[in-house]
Amino acid sequence: MNLTFVIPSQTIRTDTKKSVKSVVGGQERVDVLSRCLLNLSRWKGRLDSEINFILYLSNPDEQQAFTIPISLLELDLKSEVDSTQKLIEILSIPKERGIFKENINFSDLMEQISKDSKLYYLTPDGSEISELKKTNNQKENSCFVVGSQYDLTEEQEALLSRMGAIRVSIGKKDYLASHVITIVCHHLFLRK
Numbered sequence: 001m002n003l004t005f006v007i008p009s010q011t012i013r014t015d016t017k018k019s020v021k022s023v024v025g026g027q028e029r030v031d032v033l034s035r036c037l038l039n040l041s042r043w044k045g046r047l048d049s050e051i052n053f054i055l056y057l058s059n060p061d062e063q064q065a066f067t068i069p070i071s072l073l074e075l076d077l078k079s080e081v082d083s084t085q086k087l088i089e090i091l092s093i094p095k096e097r098g099i100f101k102e103n104i105n106f107s108d109l110m111e112q113i114s115k116d117s118k119l120y121y122l123t124p125d126g127s128e129i130s131e132l133k134k135t136n137n138q139k140e141n142s143c144f145v146v147g148s149q150y151d152l153t154e155e156q157e158a159l160l161s162r163m164g165a166i167r168v169s170i171g172k173k174d175y176l177a178s179h180v181i182t183i184v185c186h187h188l189f190l191r192k
């Protein structure tokens, strides 16, 4: 089974100078994605699944997908400083860090993923994630789309809905994207 998380970010830009200090200070909210990378890296080797993390830069001047193959990379991230540094490198020299970068619009990206993965969209008003466990075939590839510091745009939500993505909730409160990822992994693989 392949497990993919897609997170669109409207604010991250590739042509700006970034440092660990500027990012932890909130620059372009790269910190949101850095925490997602850190949390996902901790599931590496614990799941019977290939994990991919797709950071989608949705700003009209970017429209780029960075596919981070968590299962294949030597990440060794011990702290948020490590994951911030790694993400800055990934954004500036993707190829040298084993990242696949593609110029693509969101719709084509999701079409591409849907060819071999079932689509899920994380939102507080979706179906309970415990229901998912009963229906999700663990042999099937799954792709979970999560908002970053903002929810998905109306257009992105409408697209996912047209594509038949299943809306999944982990509760009524709004959680951080990085925590949502951890809770989804926990529900899929550890919960009895």
Ligand SMILES: C[S@@+](CC[C@H](N)C(=O)[O-])C[C@H]1O[C@@H](n2cnc3c(N)ncnc32)[C@H](O)[C@@H]1O
Pocket: 121, 122, 123, 124, 125, 145, 146, 147, 148, 149, 150, 151, 152, 168, 169, 170, 171, 172, 173, 174, 175, 176, 177, 180
């Ligand atoms: C920090 S939230 C996004 C912004 C937030 N909705 C706000 O009010 O500004 C990050 C993303 O995590 C996912 N998420 C947050 N809480 C959730 C929940 N209770 N169930 C499912 N997904 C959730 C959604 O995809 C959301 O867009």
